[in-house]
Amino acid sequence: MSLPQFPVEGGCQCGAVRYRLRASPLSVYNCHCKDCQRFSGAAWSMSMVVRDGDFELLGGKTERYDRKADSGNVIVMNFCAHCHNWLWNDPPVGNIKVVRAGTLDDLDWAAPVGNIWTDSKAAWVEIDPGQVNFAKGAVDRTPLFEAWTRPHQD
Ligand SMILES: [Zn+2]
Ligand SMILES: [Zn+2]
Numbered sequence: 240m241s242l243p244q245f246p247v248e249g250g251c252q253c254g255a256v257r258y259r260l261r262a263s264p265l266s267v268y269n270c271h272c273k274d275c276q277r278f279s280g281a282a283w284s285m286s287m288v289v290r291d292g293d294f295e296l297l298g299g300k301t302e303r304y305d306r307k308a309d310s311g312n313v314i315v316m317n318f319c320a321h322c323h324n325w326l327w328n329d330p331p332v333g334n335i336k337v338v339r340a341g342t343l344d345d346l347d348w349a350a351p352v353g354n355i356w357t358d359s360k361a362a363w364v365e366i367d368p369g370q371v372n373f374a375k376g377a378v379d380r381t382p383l384f385e386a387w388t389r390p391h392q393d
Contacts, residue, residue: 242348242391248297249343251324256299258326258338264289266380266387267340268353268371271360274306278316278325282361285340285351288380294327294336301326310376352386 242263250257265288275284300320305313315329327338340349353371354360366372371386 243345246295247343247345249338251299251319251322251326251342253319253322253324255321256301256319256324256326257297258342259295259297260289260293260338260343261295262290262293263391264293264338264349264387265335266352266383267349268351268355268383270355271358271364272356272376273359274308275356276359276361279339279341282364283354284325285349286355287338287340287343287349288384289336289338291334291336294338353383355383 245263246259246261248257248259267285267287269283270286271283276282278284301317302320302323304316304318306316308314312331314331317326317329318324319326324342325339326342327336329336340346340351343349353373354366355373355377356375357366357372358374360366371382377383
């Protein structure tokens with residue numbers, strides 16, 4: 240899998256909110272936590288970790304929801320103010336954004352390299368043991384970053 244020519248773009252369903260990604264994300268992985276299942280309406284959601292400085296909001300109004308995580312941390316979730324498409328989260332630390340990868344215009348290059356919160360995955364979801372997997376959240380995302388970088392170096 241090779242990376243596209245950056246920048247690339249993405250946005251919400253109604254087209255009001257558009258964003259640009261100036262450089263490769265740090266990683267793409269699946270999250271099987273209960274919150275992601277509820278918010279995505281699916282068995283998991285695809286998390287794409289990007290540096291704050293690589294993410295540019297091109298237009299559109301967003302609304303936020305401050306979600307209290309089990310850890311006690313408050314995670315700011317950002318949605319399109321019009322169609323309410325879930326777009327990205329602002330974690331409390333790290334100068335990163337966690338963008339919903341499914342909002343990219345082109346998903347072909349964004350194959351996930353791992354899974355987190357596999358403890359709460361649906362019973363019928365099969366996890367590839369060769370990927371970087373965490374039973375709970377990834378306190379340190381370094382293994383997920385390394386797994387992303389490895390196949391994209393040449
Ligand atoms: Zn929208
Ligand atoms: Zn999640």
